[in-house]
Amino acid sequence: MSRLLVLGAGGHGKVLAEAAEASGRWDAIAMLDDRHSLLNGSLRWPVIGSIDDCSVFSSEWSDAIVAVGHSVTRLRWLEMVESLGFAIPVVVHPSAWVSPSAKIAGGTVIMANATVQADARLGRGCIVNTGASVDHDCRLGAGVHICPGVHLGGEVVIGDGSWLGIGCSVIHCRTIGCEVMVAAGATVIDDIEDGMTVAGVPAREIISRRNKS
Numbered sequence: 268m269s270r271l272l273v274l275g276a277g278g279h280g281k282v283l284a285e286a287a288e289a290s291g292r293w294d295a296i297a298m299l300d301d302r303h304s305l306l307n308g309s310l311r312w313p314v315i316g317s318i319d320d321c322s323v324f325s326s327e328w329s330d331a332i333v334a335v336g337h338s339v340t341r342l343r344w345l346e347m348v349e350s351l352g353f354a355i356p357v358v359v360h361p362s363a364w365v366s367p368s369a370k371i372a373g374g375t376v377i378m379a380n381a382t383v384q385a386d387a388r389l390g391r392g393c394i395v396n397t398g399a400s401v402d403h404d405c406r407l408g409a410g411v412h413i414c415p416g417v418h419l420g421g422e423v424v425i426g427d428g429s430w431l432g433i434g435c436s437v438i439h440c441r442t443i444g445c446e447v448m449v450a451a452g453a454t455v456i457d458d459i460e461d462g463m464t465v466a467g468v469p470a471r472e473i474i475s476r477r478n479k480s
């Protein structure tokens with residue numbers, strides 16, 4: 268029997284669990300969250316324990332996936348559940364289009380109405396969120412979050428841990444470094460170096476609270 272544990276029962280966890288459920292791939296779905304005593308019974312899936320309880324469930328639950336927005340935590344927890352013997356699936360909502368030639372690493376989720384085109388390569392623990400598109404030959408590193416409604420042209424390269432805010436676009440053949448933040452609604456027309464936060468049309472570096480601290 269194929270049974271999926273979702274680590275994290277926040278907003279992203281709910282959306283991920285619904286995508287997994289809609290895919291029809293699992294016989295059972297449950298969640299883990301440190302607020303389980305508060306959350307259990309309030310969601311459509313049982314919240315059966317805290318994150319630290321994970322090892323207890325490894326004999327009965329075959330698969331695990333991490334539903335937290337913070338990419339470093341997401342990748343760390345994926346490593347942890349894999350070391351405990353869980354299989355780390357790719358979750359694809361049935362309304363998404365994923366090219367048969369795309370290659371997607373475990374722990375990545377493709378949400379409703381998203382598109383991943385021919386020969387795209389997506390690393391571990393990525394999120395391609397609602398209605399986003401990743402076009403042909405794109406290369407996404409580990410832990411990249413493509414927010415709802417983002418569009419990437421063909422052959423875009425994105426480094427580990429980068430986060431592309433809701434509704435932004437990147438023209439074809441551009442390279443975005445690691446740990447980059449692209450603001451909501453921005454249009455990226457140049458390559459972006461590691462660690463930068465950019466906003467606007469065309470996207471330019473901004474001093475965000477993240478860079479100030």
Ligand SMILES: CC(=O)SCCNC(=O)CCNC(=O)[C@H](O)C(C)(C)COP(=O)(O)OP(=O)(O)OC[C@H]1O[C@@H](n2cnc3c(N)ncnc32)[C@H](O)[C@@H]1OP(=O)(O)O
Nearest residue numbers: 414415432433448449450451452466467473474475476477
């Ligand atoms: C399912 C889901 O919910 S997925 C999540 C979806 N959410 C998002 O995509 C959120 C996207 N977040 C943003 O765009 C944010 O504004 C960030 C991360 C880029 C910047 O946030 P902060 O670090 O808090 O920056 P802060 O608010 O201090 O703004 C810094 C400057 O950039 C400007 N700025 C911030 N965001 C934008 C934007 N999207 N476009 C243009 N300018 C912007 C601000 O006006 C400010 O300018 P000023 O210094 O001239 O006053």
